[in-house]
Amino acid sequence: MFINYLKIALRNIARNKIISFINISGLTIGLVCFFMIALYVYDELTYDRFFKDSDRIYRIVHENIEEGGAATLLTTPGPLAPVLNKDFPQVEKAVRIWQNLDLVVKNSNQIQYYAQDKHIYADPGLFNVFHIPFLFGNPETALKSPNGVIITDKIARLFFKTENVVGKVLVINKEDYEVTGVIRSLSHHTHLPQFEFITSIEPVEERYHFNSWLQGVGVYTYVKLAMNVNVETFQSRILDIADQYVEDELDNRGMTQKYFLQPITDIHLHPNYVKESGIHSKTAGLVLFSAIAFLVLFIASINFINSSLSLAFFRIKEISIRKTNGANRTQLVSQFVTESIVISVIAVCLALVFIYLLTPWFNEIIGKELNHSTLPVSSVLFFMSGVVLCVGFFTGIFPALLIFSFRPAQAIKGIPLTNININNQGIQRLSLRKILVIVQFVITSVFIVALLVIFQQINYMKNKDLGFEKEQILVFPVQTVEMCRSVKDNLDRVKQEFTRHHTVQSITTHLRSPGRMTHQNDVFVYRDGEKRKYWINMQFLDSDFLQTYKIPILAGADFTKNNMTQYILNEAASREFGFHTPDQAIGNHMSIFDWDGEIVGVTKNFHFWSLHYSIEPMVFIRTDHFFPEAVSLKLNTKDLRETMTFIENTFKALFPDQPFEYYFLDEDFNRLYKADVRFAFIILLFTGTAIFIACLGLFGLSLLTIQRKIKEIGIRKVLGSSIPGIIYMLIKEYSLWMITASVISWPIAWYVMRKWLLNFAYRIDIELWMFVLAGAMTLVIALLTVTWQAVRAATANPVEALRYE
Amino acid sequence: MIRLKDVEKYYSNKFVKTWVLRNIDMEVKEGDFVTIMGPSGAGKSTLLHILGMLDDMSGGEYYFLDEPVHQLNERKRTGFHQQYIGFVFQAYHLIDELTVYENLETPLLYKKVKTSERKSLIAETLDRFNIVAKKDLFPNQLSGGQQQLVAVARALIINPKLILADEPTGNLNSKQGLEIMDMLKALNDEGTTIIQVTHDEKKAAYGDRIIHLLDGYIDKIDERN
Numbered sequence A: 001m002f003i004n005y006l007k008i009a010l011r012n013i014a015r016n017k018i019i020s021f022i023n024i025s026g027l028t029i030g031l032v033c034f035f036m037i038a039l040y041v042y043d044e045l046t047y048d049r050f051f052k053d054s055d056r057i058y059r060i061v062h063e064n065i066e067e068g069g070a071a072t073l074l075t076t077p078g079p080l081a082p083v084l085n086k087d088f089p090q091v092e093k094a095v096r097i098w099q100n101l102d103l104v105v106k107n108s109n110q111i112q113y114y115a116q117d118k119h120i121y122a123d124p125g126l127f128n129v130f131h132i133p134f135l136f137g138n139p140e141t142a143l144k145s146p147n148g149v150i151i152t153d154k155i156a157r158l159f160f161k162t163e164n165v166v167g168k169v170l171v172i173n174k175e176d177y178e179v180t181g182v183i184r185s186l187s188h189h190t191h192l193p194q195f196e197f198i199t200s201i202e203p204v205e206e207r208y209h210f211n212s213w214l215q216g217v218g219v220y221t222y223v224k225l226a227m228n229v230n231v232e233t234f235q236s237r238i239l240d241i242a243d244q245y246v247e248d249e250l251d252n253r254g255m256t257q258k259y260f261l262q263p264i265t266d267i268h269l270h271p272n273y274v275k276e277s278g279i280h281s282k283t284a285g286l287v288l289f290s291a292i293a294f295l296v297l298f299i300a301s302i303n304f305i306n307s308s309l310s311l312a313f314f315r316i317k318e319i320s321i322r323k324t325n326g327a328n329r330t331q332l333v334s335q336f337v338t339e340s341i342v343i344s345v346i347a348v349c350l351a352l353v354f355i356y357l358l359t360p361w362f363n364e365i366i367g368k369e370l371n372h373s374t375l376p377v378s379s380v381l382f383f384m385s386g387v388v389l390c391v392g393f394f395t396g397i398f399p400a401l402l403i404f405s406f407r408p409a410q411a412i413k414g415i416p417l418t419n420i421n422i423n424n425q426g427i428q429r430l431s432l433r434k435i436l437v438i439v440q441f442v443i444t445s446v447f448i449v450a451l452l453v454i455f456q457q458i459n460y461m462k463n464k465d466l467g468f469e470k471e472q473i474l475v476f477p478v479q480t481v482e483m484c485r486s487v488k489d490n491l492d493r494v495k496q497e498f499t500r501h502h503t504v505q506s507i508t509t510h511l512r513s514p515g516r517m518t519h520q521n522d523v524f525v526y527r528d529g530e531k532r533k534y535w536i537n538m539q540f541l542d543s544d545f546l547q548t549y550k551i552p553i554l555a556g557a558d559f560t561k562n563n564m565t566q567y568i569l570n571e572a573a574s575r576e577f578g579f580h581t582p583d584q585a586i587g588n589h590m591s592i593f594d595w596d597g598e599i600v601g602v603t604k605n606f607h608f609w610s611l612h613y614s615i616e617p618m619v620f621i622r623t624d625h626f627f628p629e630a631v632s633l634k635l636n637t638k639d640l641r642e643t644m645t646f647i648e649n650t651f652k653a654l655f656p657d658q659p660f661e662y663y664f665l666d667e668d669f670n671r672l673y674k675a676d677v678r679f680a681f682i683i684l685l686f687t688g689t690a691i692f693i694a695c696l697g698l699f700g701l702s703l704l705t706i707q708r709k710i711k712e713i714g715i716r717k718v719l720g721s722s723i724p725g726i727i728y729m730l731i732k733e734y735s736l737w738m739i740t741a742s743v744i745s746w747p748i749a750w751y752v753m754r755k756w757l758l759n760f761a762y763r764i765d766i767e768l769w770m771f772v773l774a775g776a777m778t779l780v781i782a783l784l785t786v787t788w789q790a791v792r793a794a795t796a797n798p799v800e801a802l803r804y805e
Numbered sequence B: 001m002i003r004l005k006d007v008e009k010y011y012s013n014k015f016v017k018t019w020v021l022r023n024i025d026m027e028v029k030e031g032d033f034v035t036i037m038g039p040s041g042a043g044k045s046t047l048l049h050i051l052g053m054l055d056d057m058s059g060g061e062y063y064f065l066d067e068p069v070h071q072l073n074e075r076k077r078t079g080f081h082q083q084y085i086g087f088v089f090q091a092y093h094l095i096d097e098l099t100v101y102e103n104l105e106t107p108l109l110y111k112k113v114k115t116s117e118r119k120s121l122i123a124e125t126l127d128r129f130n131i132v133a134k135k136d137l138f139p140n141q142l143s144g145g146q147q148q149l150v151a152v153a154r155a156l157i158i159n160p161k162l163i164l165a166d167e168p169t170g171n172l173n174s175k176q177g178l179e180i181m182d183m184l185k186a187l188n189d190e191g192t193t194i195i196q197v198t199h200d201e202k203k204a205a206y207g208d209r210i211i212h213l214l215d216g217y218i219d220k221i222d223e224r225n
């Protein structure tokens, strides 16, 4: 019996070629989207799970409460890990990790390697916590010696052309290190930095105050708990752990420290520990993407249901004959369901092929390394069968139910098919189809509005006046300590050398360039004989900064060209410090660390960060004590190539050993919108897909409904309707559907997009034209889809339709 | 009113032309009642469709009220339908999705008749054909005879000068068929021109002229008075 169902199913699929194509392709595309997103979401949710015993590994973060405020830090004081190892049997191992930012590595063959963020210091216990397999060397001892270094296979090949290099020597930041281990490059599927070098943390303990509970920046602390340890109990034990060791000192300073365990598997989604809220947080993003995935699949399934429903009208006679031949309900339903399942199976197979082919491309778009092999096969199979059964069942059951509402005799008596009563029971099924199409286009229309809003917002952010000039600014990061010394000691000469070229207008040294993280610190403001403390963003710089970045001054003046420590505030800082007008700020004194100086000016507010954030108070400090982290050059050139050659040559002459690396500020700044651009692109992709699938469905539906209307069209022409009249009649209904869909979509789109826009401190308003445009687009796209059918039907010779009955 | 000169119609596929009508010359005056007879496949329906401007001819000239139809564009021809021509088919060809009332309304809508006038025309017609009680029913809720009655009513509602009826009684029993024929006769007496196709000698007798078609040619014409 089943074979018979299958045979008929395949024959029907082959007979209705266009409809089968629409069903299969729509479902395939929907499934491809769905699986891609599922892959992405799965990947995001499973960060760090590849580490052995990942469920027992935690990062410890701490909250530091002081007079003046509390701060949650991802690091802890250095002594934490050692005391955990010593006094807490619940802890299998605790380990400290610190990241070294700047790194220059050489070997005897003069190969050089510069890198940022590629070097970590760690306790020997690292490998007890994180199971990182060694290719060569012994994990037990590799970090025991202060001059041992563990490198990745990649680095081994780079320097030595081979992997077994244990015992070889590398010069790291001018010191000799012996390779004690070789590991494979770390998977990207972790929150840990992509380090290539690991050395012992001991030699830098002093320098970074890793032995103090109170001083220093702290260190990352990871623990692996012993088996069967109750996490809650342990958490409560370590909450006040600092008090157990240094209570008096903390009290003296008026400080409280609280410690928290964060599962490492949580870190990727909550990198800052604080559980973010709002649509932009990573979890919200995942929810959003999952919703999109379901919606796209839903749209595709609707096509399927609709076309099966429509096709059923053409099969009433067949079914009736089957009924009179003794087929019972179950058998008839089985026939329909078998057909749907065959189509689903074909679509799933095709989808798998496409996913396989498209993954590299998708990876490029989303900046990931998704890999199907990471997925558990059983759940994929489970899921696939789920999709096949669900889609198959629902698309099969609707037409089957429809069929039952007809009496077989009606169809068999030879009453023309189109004469069978669809006005009573049928009308409800018709409106089911209508509702389904409207739902499809509601979703599509929400996507279109979203797309318009997103693009407007990105455009707005990229083009908004930031309050300074970001164009034609070239920045070199000062990567190494040597270069830093060299810049600081020869500042005048460096400036002279670069400005010799007429296209270099000015040059300035500073900490981070706009768009990058700033430093924050306590500052003291002296005012009316009082000393007040503020925690504030600060930027050390030299006296050419404001001029280089063309930041307008509101009150006072730019820094004077002397060596005194001077301060300039932005407007927000001036207000923060309680000055009613910018002018009031001028002449007051303030200090950071103990560098006292005068406030000489107040600048207009400008956007140091992306427009996601509002402008924060900021202090500019000109002092001789600072070590520059970057050099900015303001250019005015039409021939960039020539200028770049000059700059590179000058750079090489000034800093012979340093890597020439640079970026353009505007590009760097726009990178802050990369996530938004990527988001927009993904939405664009899915909007396109949704539109395509929905149109495919509409096309199929119009094909079928207009086919059913061929006779009516003929009659109407005979009764005197003109061709445009017929076309109008045919597409009027669809226009109404589209307009309904648009109108329904508007409040939904408005609500969702308003939420999305809340992620930006500076945002566009959602305007009426976006809805109208989206509505118009939906209408035009839909009408283009159905008009072809309508024109074909309307221009056909009515005689053909009416001649034989 | 109607003049055909050497009208021909053929269908051509890749290699062969299939002639359906050849050398058709005929004239119909206002108020005539013409019957077309002939075996199945002789081209009767085709001729009727050409007369009704539903189908193009392959050659020849067709004057309708002295207008050269063979030279008219689509819009002009649609105008003629709306104005002057009513159709009745063997298969009734009512619109299934519309009620009796709405079916009757359709040609008036296309003719852009004003609402009030439309309503009174429909009411009048429903009354005249005795189908007031059926006005909210859908075609498939009616018997064949009732459906054909509605189809005739629909053809008449625009008060056409010419009624083309292609085997209007073919699907009806003899009593119903005679009723429809009497209806047509009555209309003819009021001055409406009628061209009907039929197989039935008795019904052919209602006309005052019979055109016999055979394999696309006019075989003979019987005048009777």
Ligand SMILES: Nc1ncnc2c1ncn2[C@@H]1O[C@H](COP(=O)(O)OP(=O)(O)O)[C@@H](O)[C@H]1O
Residues within 6 Å of the ligand: B011, B018, B020, B038, B039, B040, B041, B042, B043, B044, B045, B046, B047
């Ligand atoms: N589209 C077509 N292509 C080819 N031949 C056709 C077409 N339509 C009708 N015919 C042929 O034209 C001839 C006349 O048909 P018709 O006018 O319907 O005959 P009647 O109404 O006299 O029975 C028939 O032989 C029919 O097969």
Ligand SMILES: [Mg+2]
Residues within 6 Å of the ligand: B044, B045, B046
């Ligand atoms: Mg015929």
